[in-house]
Amino acid sequence: MIYTLTCNPAIDKTASLQSLQVGALNRLENVVISAAGKGINVSKTLHTLQQESVVFAYLAGNTGQYIEQSLLEMQLETKAVWVEGSTRTNLKVMDANTHLTELNERGPHIDSEKQLEMQALLDANIQCSDLLVLAGSLSTGMDSDYYAKLISHFAKKGVKVILDADGNSFKHAIKEVPFLIKPNAFELCQYMNVKETNDPITLAKMAKELMATGIAMVVISMGKDGALFMYEDQVIYAKGLQVDVKSTVGAGDAMVAALAYAIENKLSLEQVAIQAMAISAGACTTSGTEPASKEMIDTLVQQVVLEKIEV
Template sequence: MILTVTPNPSLDRTYELPGVVRGAVLRATADRVDPGGKGVNVARAVAAAGHRTVAVAPMGGPEGALLARLLGELGIEAAGVPITGSTRVNVTLVEPDGTLTKINAAGPELSADEAEGVFDAVRSRSSTADWIACCGSLPRGLAPEWYAELVARSHRAGARIALDTSGDALTAALAGGPDVIKPNALELAEAVGRPLGTVGDVLKAAEELRERGARSVLASLGADGQLLVEASGAYFATARVDAVRSNVGAGDASLAGFLTAGGRGPGALASAVAHGAAAVRLAGSLMPAPADLDPTSVVTTSHVPLDRALTEPAP
């Protein structure tokens, strides 16, 4: 069972448009609403793969009620923590060539009691969890050290922690030894304070974060693939994707694939890449089911291509 923690969940509304023109009235060719937030997306991908998952998240207002209902319809147990504010609504505009324009709302401000309520919800449900996936930005009201405290409490309870966040929240949590962190290239560059232009640069940065406490690093490099650095060594994997429809939630699907495959080693990395590649072929923030996966398209190696330039270097 994968327990997910999403401190700042959302409803994600996606509109497919023939084009985006400022100041014009735009008519969508398709639209959908999905439960959102990085941890919620991980839970959706875990459920789509046929595994049990529980989604812990603060939920408030009619938006929070809709979020809980949508999760239930997907077979996900929603462990909602009641809050005074309303769950945020994010909007994504998708153009025919795959260009995305995202509008992310700030979300509600959590009180100290509401933040403690999230800790309590995790504690009461973590005894049967194989992994706790803590994902996404922190809402207003939570200090950058909030994830660090969650990692510490969860480790004391004997749980394994996967952390997918960025900035001060990521760096503050490193000393607590999260079992795996999942930064993208930009987040990794920010954490080490220098630009990353090659896969070798990414490897050095991942090793640095391991020295600072992370037990393993699963680095997402977009179209260039993914790099896993752990105690057993470093592994690199790529997958062929002929057409990208939407990359919203692809990293979250990737983390779900990694954790449901055991959360370590080249096999889990291959699963992560297969899930991420499948997600970008789907509309909006849809999560891939087993039928969407193409494991044969994934190439995994322990010979990391150090000199390979990143398609999108991290400044």
């Protein structure tokens, strides 16, 4: 079973316009409102793939109730820890040149008691050999080593943890050796304290250093330039797909969903790469954080080009 945890969910309001004018009136078009947050987005995509998953999330207030109801309507099993305040609402605006501007609120405060309540809820459900996806930002009141502690706890139980985080959360978490990490090129270079690059060989060499610590799989997203997939001694570079981009919001989450799906179904690394690229690119063709249709994904699967790399 696949479980996703969203520590800082949101109602995402995604919109488009020709050009964002700072300090002036902007009229938004194509406004889409979605229950979101990285873990939730992962579960939504898994649902499209007809893969069962369970959503764990901290929810609060009327916005939290909206998210819970939205997930219920999607027939996504949801287990929530309710906290004081309100779940955040985020505004994401994309212009005609696909430049994305995000205005994200801070999440509600989550104290240690509520964190322990979530820990107990996770423990009561997650079993050995399950997959746990830890994705996205932490809410206020949560220490930056929150993911690290969860990885340490569940790795001892034989749970495979997929990590998609950045900043200090990423720095602390990878020390506890999750099964899979999915940084983008910028995040990996930032962690390794080197100049940003999208060169596959350079990125693969850095990733191998992390794999030497025991991390089983590393996937590095490179935006329009594609992605790297590394497992054991295999390194595969997948070229970016050309699609009609409506929104890049949620594309990374769609890739994480594809990775979870592939691991759960024991696909080869080549199949992992093909599914991840098609599903991620498909997410860019939809408005907001909504996943692509199965038909769109099947079409994009045929367009994925892979290249094996020696490092």
